[in-house]
Structures are given as C-alpha cells and as structure tokens.
Amino acid sequence: MEERLHSFGKKEHLCSDKLLEELFHTGQRLMVFPYSVRWKICPKTMLPEGVRAQVLIATSKRYFHHAVDRNRVKRLTRECYRNHKPELWQLLEEHDVALLLAINYVHNEIFEYKILYHKFDKLIGQLTTKLSNQLNAVEQASTNQEEK
C-alpha cells in the first residue's frame, strides 16, 4: 500500500450527486489564489473502503473558453493533489475520519507546474491547520461530555 500513496484513481473522484449536494450546501470554504476550495469532514463509512478523501477538480467556462485550456488546468491540478496527498491522508488517518473536497480554479491564466506546486503547498498547509483545529475541538468536546 505504501508504494501507492501517490495514486489518484477512480474511487477517489467525487462524483455522487448526493455527496456533491451535501458538500456544496453545508461545507466550508477556503481561498488560496488561484484556488477556491470547499471542504467537509464526514464519517469514513460514507466513502468506499480504503478511501480517505474524495476530490472534485473543476474550472469554469467563465475563465477558460476553450476545452483544451480547461483540460490542461485540471490535469496540472490533479498532479499537484497527487503529490500532496500523503500529508493530508496522514492527518485523516490519525483522527479516523474522511473528507470531501472540491477544488475550483478561479483565475484566467495558466501557471507553470512548478508555480502551481508551491501554491498547492500553501493550500494544503492552511487546510491541514484548519482541519486539525476543528478535529481537536470536536474530540475535546466529546471527552468533556464523557467526563461529565
């Protein structure tokens, strides 16, 4: 399993209508240029076995008129996510939860891969701090309730 940490297969794509609706109605939002991200923590039983996170990568016709450019941006973004996946999964593994994630590209220029890689570094950093804050708070609350 360890040598497949960088994979990004079909099961890890978010494509269920119901989950999408839930994510976009109740999820939280985070902006890191040029990305706009929506995320929501959910119990791991909602996803297939062995999958910690389902991800949607998109960009709109508003920013790129040609299908070629949209494909290119999505491919680069997918590559970035693939290379940053282990640190995100490690956090989720520690707290034993799953994550729904929608990554939107909201700028009208294409950057090179190296630039996007650093942007994604920043994005994952902010996302993990927010995630761990929220998860720790939840766990503390549950332990407090048990004590009472």
Next chain:
RNA sequence: ACGGCAGCUGACUCUAUCGCCGGCAGGACCCUCAGGGGCCCUGCGGGAGGAAAGUCCGGGCAACGCGAGCCACCAUACUUCCUAACGGGAAGGCAGCUGGGAGCAAAGGGCCCUGCUGACAGCAAGUGCCACAGAAAGAAAAACCGCCUUCGGGUAAGGGUGCAAGCGCGGAGUAAGAGCCCACGACAGGCGGCAGUGAUGCCGCCCGAUGGCAAACCUUAUGGGUUGAAAGACCAAAUAUACCGACAUUUAAGGGCUGGCUCGCCCGUUGUCGGGGGGUAGGUUGAUAGAGGCCGGCGGCGACGUCGGCAGUAGAUUGAUGAUAGAGACUGUCGUCUGCGACAGGACAGAACCCGGCUUAUGAGGCUGCCGUUUAU
C-alpha cells in the same frame, strides 16, 4: 531572385521514473448449489484530430405516428453524371473579371488561349417598388427651350435631371422629324434545320408597347411525418409500499351469520414474518468493424466504380491521454577556429452514438497556380 495572394501537403521523434483509462493472460482472497460474479496484485501490448470545433446540410440507428389527395409552411434551382443520400463533388455550358496572342496605321468592340469567380429557373404570367432630382420612373401619357407650321397644331433629332429616360449607327424620307420605312448590328420571343445525352452553339425565316429589382410578393418544378443517445432497452440496494400467503390481535374502527343477549365462525382492522409489482439512487446496454483506411490491377476525361492483397482496431461518463528528467532532428538570433557552440521557439486546438460533406481556425518546412518589383538573356 525577392515579395504578396490563393489552394494542397504536413501536424516532431526516442528513452526513463511517477500517475490515469479500458483490453488480454496468470495468480491470491470473498460471495454463490452451480453457471458465474466481485475485489486486489503481477505481466504484456493499446490510448485524441485534420479539423475532434461550428452544429450549416445529408444519412444510418431508435422511439412514436401514419387511408388517400389538396392547401399551408420550409428547403433547393443552368445541364449531364457521381453517391446510401445531400444544399456536397466531377465534367461541361453560359456570363463576368485579370493577363496574353493574332489582327489593325492606331484605339475600342468582336475572335482565340491561360487563370480566377458565379445563390446561374422565370420580370415576355400577374402584382408591387424604383427615395432626392426630374415634365415624365414604365404608360401607349410626353412639359420647357429648340425645330417646323397652313398658327389648329406637329415633332421626339439637340439641350437638362438622375443608377436608370423609349435599342445603336447609317441611309431613305419629311414642313420639321421619328423603327414610320430600309441595310447592318445588339436584345428577347416563336417556328424550322444541323451538331450534341443535355445545358447550349451555329444557320435560316417570322415577330417586336426592347429599363431594373424575384438575396420584393410570387409562379413553375423537385423534395420534406415528428423527435434525437438527455432516443431507446434491461437489471435494481435502502426506505416507503399496491397486491398475495401464514401466524397473532381488539377501548389500535367495525360489519355479517338471529328479533335481543352470550359463545363460536367468517370478513375486516392492526402488527410480525415471507413472497412480490411498479419506481428512485446506482449499474448494464445502446457503444465502437465502419456506405472505413492503405497499396496494386482494370474501367472512366473526372468525381467515382470494381477486383485482389495488406495492416490494424481510443471508448471516457464530475468525463482517461498528464507531470518530471534527458537525448536527437527542425527553425531563428548571436558568436565562430567553419568543425561547431550558446540562447530561444514549435501553430490551431481535446473524442462523447457513428458515418459522408461544407464552413471556420492553423507556426516552421515542402509543392502548385496567379500577380507585382528588380536583374540577365
């Protein structure tokens, strides 16, 4: 030689690592009475285009509809052929334009050749429109100056307007004039002859209230049922549940078997279990070999047809073809010891049921045609 404009061709290659999609083979595990199915691992080989685009036409395919005819609506419009079909293509005719040639004292028209272009049926079926200017914009009505006059009028040669004004030119004729008449010529129509499958061309005769617009209404001919893979077919979890069966049940309604009461039985009620129809999430199919490509022979001017051979085979479904590193070709710039080195660059653009076209986008290089400039002969 350089430059420009069209059209055609062309669409960088290889290696390694990580990753994605589907195919085949082998193996481990799980489910199932079985057939088989699910999931994971390993190996092998495959994975965007000439326009995949626009959705402008035509067809396959599918569902629904359909007795026939006419009207309406839409589309097409020189001819013949190609094709499954087409609004596409080929060849030809005619018209327009560029260039050249012969001819001529010179120029123009006409003739011949090359190239390009053409939504190219009908305005002599009818209706309508032609601003401003002009007397008058299409009709048998013609003003003013002019010309003529027998002073009643005649005239359409000359002048003006305009995109367009009663076919052109010469002659005869006349008071002056006019297709009023004649020769030649242009245009349109009719008849006949010859050539051609035909469009049409050539010749002869007859005829003439000889402007333009049908991308004005329209006429004629031909074609068109509607919808569009989000079509259609199949499987179907959870939850609720039509219906069926079994069991239990009544202050969780009741009704019937008797006129009343009690018990019993039947129907119902409610609940549990089992079966089960439709339908939702989801999945399978439709769906990838096709009116296909390449090579060669034969037939045809050609589009194309036919026969034989060869190589193969994208199939996603929140939508796969990417990232990184290196090497090699190609182009440009700079440097140069003429060996090469350094730097930069690679267009338009991403399949979604499938074909045939059209249109539009497209860097470097190559080919063809036309035009312009310069040089040499």
Next chain:
RNA sequence: GCGGAAGUAGCUCAUUUGGUAGAGCGAUAGCCUUCCAAGCUAUAGGUGGCGGGGUCGAGCCCCGUCUUCCGCU
C-alpha cells in the same frame, strides 16, 4: 449533446414593408445663483459586432463568422 434569441452613442433603448441614424440619462461649455442642485441653451460623441454578397443605394435583404444571453436531463 440538442435547440432558440440578441448585438445601434459612455449606459438604457427606438428606427416596418431598403432612401441623409434618433430619444432619454450621462459628458463638456455657457446662462441663471453668493455657491451647489434643479432649470434653460448649445456642442461633441456612431467603421450600426466583424467579413463578404446582390442593389443605383443596406442598420434593414442573403451568406459566413465572432460575442453574449436563454431553454431542454
């Protein structure tokens, strides 16, 4: 994937069967006012999305193209 509309001044829109392209708001200048606003007057601003066609002549007719918007699961 399939289908339907619209592009006119800085903005919102007119312009009918083809004949010199207009209104309101806005802009600029002047008048009025102690000043501002309101009011009055004048002025500028248009390749009619772009390219082509047929017409004597096109915003209008025809073809192609680009952009924007809307509908169908």
